[in-house]
Amino acid sequence: MHKPWLLLIFLLISAQEIPALSDELNPITYPCLEENLALDITQFYNFQSSEEIKLTLPSTNSQGSFFTAASYHFQSDPLNSSAKNYFSFVLPNQVSLPYNIYQIELAVGEEENNDIIYFQHDFTANCTEAGRSIFPGQELHLPEIKITPHNNGAPREIDKLKIRIWGHL
Secondary structure, rough: OOOHHHHHHHHHHHHHHHHOOOOOOOHHHHOOOOOEEEEEEEEEEEEOOOOEEEEEEEEEEOOOOEEEEEEEEEEEHHHOOOOOOOOOOOOOOOOOOOOEEEEEEEEEEEOOOOOEEEEEEEOOOOOOOOOOEOOOOOOEEEOOOOOOOOOOOOOOOOOEEEEEEEOOO
């Protein structure tokens, strides 16, 4: 004899375990990114200069955290109202495991004022791919970022720059 109420209870319990779907994806909830946040830095940057920021990328292993020979580069191009950004792995005459890059997020400006430029590049396609690896001697150039003026039309000068990179050696 079938007991339809048991099926109903099973369906109700199962439905509670399914997370709600959302139109917005929060990258930190991607399972492949959760433990691989390598860099999370916020600093002020002068977008009217062409000063290059070079950030050495860290990694971890069973011994602990350490800095690698891989780095991320960011440089404003005020004449073209853009910024160049790329990864490099400089390790002359040596071999190494590749540095695996999963995702990068950049935010320029103040979120409180709703005056922000956002750039994201997900190399994992929402955790369905392995990401991108760079080996010693390689560079990985990303698309230029358009640096738009503030909402009030004023050019960006010194503004907040937040950089988040997921990856590891």
